[in-house]
Amino acid sequence: MRSRPLSIAVWFVTGVISAIAIIIVAPSQSNDATSLSMLIVPAAAAALLGGFRRLDLAVVGGIVLGVLGGLVAQIDEVALVRNFLPFLFIVVLLLWTQRKEVWDAAR
Incomplete structure (x- = not known):
């Protein structure tokens, strides 16, 4: 099995999960770098x-x-x-x- 499609799929899925988490968390956090870090x-x-x-x-x-x-x-x-x-x-x-x-x- 080729690893390139698998690595693309893994990056895609983790990117989607990260984006959903950011959409959920961002409104409840202040907008400065310290809080977000x-x-x-x-x-x-x-x-x-x-x-x-x-x-x-x-x-x-x-x-x-x-x-x-x-x-x-x-x-x-x-x-x-x-x-x-x-x-x-x-x-x-x-x-x-x-x-x-x-x-x-x-x-």
């Missing part, structure tokens, strides 16, 4: 759930992060944590995926 952190957290290999798990991770961010934003006492939620998500996922290596080295 900080969208990378939640996206990386969602992609980390998929291991940077599975799009379905990355989408699930993004939805989970969005729902958790919405729930945390409703509680005034912990609303500030909403901004740090993707970082916490990344740390927990990295610790969870590395647990086997730590336990194997301890034996």
Whole structure:
């Protein structure tokens, strides 16, 4: 099988998914470069759930992060944590995926 049509299809599909995500997210964000560049952190957290290999798990991770961010934003006492939620998500996922290596080295 030729790889050129497959690579074109992959770029097309990821471009469409990215465009849809931008259309959904852009109206809720401010228009400055700092705010828009900080969208990378939640996206990386969602992609980390998929291991940077599975799009379905990355989408699930993004939805989970969005729902958790919405729930945390409703509680005034912990609303500030909403901004740090993707970082916490990344740390927990990295610790969870590395647990086997730590336990194997301890034996």
